Amino acid sequence: MYIGIDLGGTNIAGGLVVDSGDIIKKTSVPTDPSRGADAVIADILKVIYSLLEGLEPNVVKGVGIGIPGIADPHTGEVIACVNLNWYHVPLKDRLQTAIDLPIYIDNDATVAAVAEFSVAQQGKYSNAVMLTLGTGVGGGIILDGKAISGHHGIGSELGHMIVGEGLYDCNCGRNGCLETFVSSLAIIRYAKHLLIETPESLILEYAKGDWDQINGEIIFKAAMLKDPVAVKVIDRMVKYLAIGIMNTVSFIDPEIVVLGGGLANAGDFLLDKVKTTVEALKYFKATDCARVELAKLKNDAGIIGAAMYAKIQD
Incomplete structure (x- = not known):
């Protein structure tokens, strides 16, 4: 043991x-x-x-x-x-x-x-990637059955790949990191950015008018009820998450990409959107792409x- x-x-x-x-x-x-x-x-x-x-x-x-x-x-x-x-x-x-x-x-x-x-997948996959979507974004890479961190220990920092131009700089000092688009902190910041001009939203209603109480769970809850601000926030998150997944696929070509962390508790609502967007971004349309699934372990x-x-x- x-x-x-x-x-x-x-x-x-x-x-x-x-x-x-x-x-x-x-x-x-x-x-x-x-x-x-x-x-x-x-x-x-x-x-x-x-x-x-x-x-x-x-x-x-x-x-x-x-x-x-x-x-x-x-x-x-x-x-x-x-x-x-x-x-x-x-x-x-x-x-x-x-x-x-x-x-x-x-x-x-x-x-x-x-x-x-x-453990959870019982060794079915030799080449796999995990993205943990929480306050930040973590990454784990399994190649040929072995965990890969690279020579300096930073090889799996998938949250710091550049995917676009962001609203704010990442803690690492750069602008455009995946983490600044798809983490809970990122979607909270973007929601607040939109709420300045559109305060009539279920997001603020669920937060009881307290901007400091806005969190990822509230934003997803509002998006599931088609609140326009929340939908815009989640659609933006999914867009950049799919870009990050396809960037990873282009380098590693894993069998599966698993989504974990607190935001993955949104379940199939998030998963279905990500799968659809990843499919649309495939660059080899005739081939299979990595499966995208939710993590089993919590x-x-x-x-x-x-x-x-x-x-x-x-």
Whole structure:
């Protein structure tokens, strides 16, 4: 069995995961990044120790950690993690001084893809892509059955491909990143941009007039009822998401592209629109294109994926 750690800006979630991908023990503690890296790393160790408690030696074969940022897959250094305000933190080395187990670290979307395709999809696909649509946009790439992060650990940052000219600059400093069109933050910002001129919308009604309460769920709810502003927001999101998917297809030609993250909870309403738009953008009309589906794993994907990532590296 393996330990999977899902390191997020809000919580450090950990689980003891058997080879099949089932979680048999789970725990979590608040992250509170404002305390600094030392305190957070100490809590990661506490989570790991808690999961190891009562186990026979050598039962756990390794520890996998998914981080919301960029990690060097060779050294285990966290190169950049904006949500935690970490830059060049030697996470693996710090943990390795306290734990005599192999430790593997990679991007959280990459490990989520490992979970989705090795567990939920039961290894049916050797070449696959996952896009996580949340506050930002993460990407996970599986090629020939292996998770790909590239030489510098940034190879799966699909949210930062340029797809157009955006309303605002991305956190990475550039303009036009996929993340600035299809993330929850992006659609909220675009909705507010439109609401300035068209305030008569179900979006504001559902938010009870409080602009700060506008979120992705409200926008999708309004779009499902054909609210003009919400429909315009979602149609724009789908357009650029389909462009991002087809850009990825042109480079990788995966068997399947899976959509996960909070916005994917819109379900078939989103999926059907994306499939239709992707089909229209196909450049080889006579050939099949990657299937587009919703992710099967939800909240535990990060824990399972981190553990399965450690397993395939072992």
